[in-house]
Amino acid sequence: MGKPKVDYSLYLVTDSTPAILGDRRLIDVVKEALGGGVTVVQLREKTGDTAELISKARELHALTQSYGVPLLINDRVDVALAVGCEGIHIGQDDMELSTARKLLGPDAIIGVTVSTVDEALKACEGGADYLGIGTVYATPTKTNTKEVIGAAGVREILARIDDAGHKTQTVCIGGINESNLQRIVFQCGTAKKKLDGVAIVSAIMAAEDPDAAATRLGRLLRNPPAFQVDTRGAGSDITDAQSMVALAPSVVQRVHETTPLSHNMTNIVVQNIAANVALAVGASPIMAGYGEEAPDLCKLGGALVINMGSVDPAGLANYLKALRAYNLAGRPVVFDPVGAGATSLRREAVKTIMANGYLDVIKGNEGEIKTVFGNSQEQQRGVDSSSTLDASQKAKLVRELAAREKNVVVMTGKTDFVSDGVRTFAIDNGHEYLGLVTGTGCTLGTVISAAIAPRKTDRLGAVVAAILHFEIAAELAASQPEIRGPGTFVPAFLDELYRIRLATAGGDLVCDIQEK
Ligand code: 3NM
Ligand code: MG
DSSP: OOOOOOOOSEEEEOOOOHHHHTTSOHHHHHHHHHHTTOOEEEEOOSSSOHHHHHHHHHHHHHHHHHTTOOEEEESOHHHHHHHTOSEEEEOTTSSOHHHHHHHHOTTSEEEEEEOSHHHHHHHHHTTOSEEEEOOSSOBTTBTTOSOOOHHHHHHHHHHHHHHTTOOOEEEEESSOOTTTHHHHHHHHOOSSOOOSEEEESHHHHTSSSHHHHHHHHHHHHHSOOGGGTTSSOBTTTOOSHHHHHHHHHHHHHHHHHHOOEEEEEOOHHHHHHHHHHHHHHTOEEEEOOOGGGHHHHGGGSOEEEEEOTTOOHHHHHHHHHHHHHHHHHTOOEEEEOTTTTTSHHHHHHHHHHHHHOOOSEEEEEHHHHHHHHTOOOSOOOTTOOOOOSOHHHHHHHHHHHHHHHTSEEEEESSSEEEESSSOEEEEOOOOGGGGTSTTHHHHHHHHHHHHHTTOSBOHHHHHHHHHHHHHHHHHHHHTSTTOOSHHHHHHHHHHHHHHHHHHTTTOOOOOOEEEO
């Protein structure tokens, strides 16, 4: 007969707990899910007598067979043998793979849950047909998960089994739903190895209409995410600093011509200057912190800035609503994780934001970027930063974070580092007064949002252009004879942002940028 070829793309894992199933019958919910296009079903029952389980499995198998979909049994080799279904799924604490294979034979489908590279390599070497990689995100459906590994952890596993030459198929599991499916699949994949599917419990099983939910999830799987389009426009082939600089005037010009909306969710200290900076560079600012407005605002062709300068739980809920709206609309989002490591609330907020949406650009100082990367041991003091990494370490950090998130990362400082995970630049423009005026650093996020909103230009190129525009304006402002300090600097800085915009056609900016 041979091993059946399995489509793992939309993998349903059942759950009979009342919190998920309610008063419905398992078989009815699975039938609806099959109608909506799930491609594999795993029967996962953690309680109940064996006879009862076998009869449930038998009934389900007749159903899945009528849809041409394989049925796998969680953990219970005996049940799979009794009903003659296509295979099993085993966790790390279940029967060992080699024994299960002996009992079930070469044609059975056997999947293994893995959460580390070692477990994954071992399962591949042991002849697993597929891996269930997780837990991607913490989920109330399974609270005893060993490790929450995020998209980054899944990526690492995919990369390592691919390096080792294994062709084992893969799905990921844990907390996947309609709002995050496309981003998770996008961020989990490496250039060479993509996931074969996603495994889902509650987003289908607990849905009011499992057929419709599965249909929507399947559609999301088959289509690229909205945020993935158009991030590599003109200039995406540029690798040298001089060509990057040459691209900058067109970016500044495009903001001037299109007046993109810059939707800022930012703290009160920064709102006024951010709005003025937006106007100076030719964007149209709106300071709107209420998430319910985002579904309307995201349709206006602009970009969102989430600046968590004074985050609180209500603010966080608003960020998440706006992030979702902008991601769904395929409009760019800039994240400024202000003071990310300063308090546990902020550290948690960073995690929550990153787990709930795709961020086109993450901009922060060294300590903030370290926290976002997740390796910050030391407690950050306030929102100022003390430098510890050398230049090559900074370049490596932004490159690795950008590669992991598949976005653009900016680390500000005396020298700024910016990367899209492949190309990395260090920019030495700027002036110390920028660090002496509250909120100016935050307004760089606003300028970046304006630069990436019109798209068409390579996203990294647009971010570099925004940094150059911003920092050269600071240099020009500080060099005016009447500027005596940070106070007189601010109005001159606004003037220079504005003057550079009007003068960009000339394109004679003194940029100080190097390839790293
Ligand atoms: N296994 P939901 S997480 C059954 O990490 C299961 O191995 C996991 O449920 C693992 O789709 C999980 O509702 C539950 O988040 C996934
Ligand atoms: Mg198990």
